[in-house]
Amino acid sequence: MSQLKSSTKPFEISKWEVKEAWEEVKANKGAPGVDGQSVDDFEKDLKGNL
Structure with missing residues (x-):
């Protein structure tokens, strides 16, 4: 029988790190x-996505 996994993240990712990653993807004109x-679709709800 399989065990249920914890719903918590195994590591922390700060909002700052997410924002930094987003800026890198945007600067590189990242592909979907x-x-x-x-990138255009993501920006439509940028505040909600970040």
Whole structure:
């Protein structure tokens, strides 16, 4: 029988780190990821996404 995994993250990611990563992707004109979401689509709800 399998055990349930904890719903907590195994590590912390600060909002600052997410923002920094976003700025790098935008600067590089990053291609859509596995979810197919483009930079333009992501920016439509930037506050909600960051």
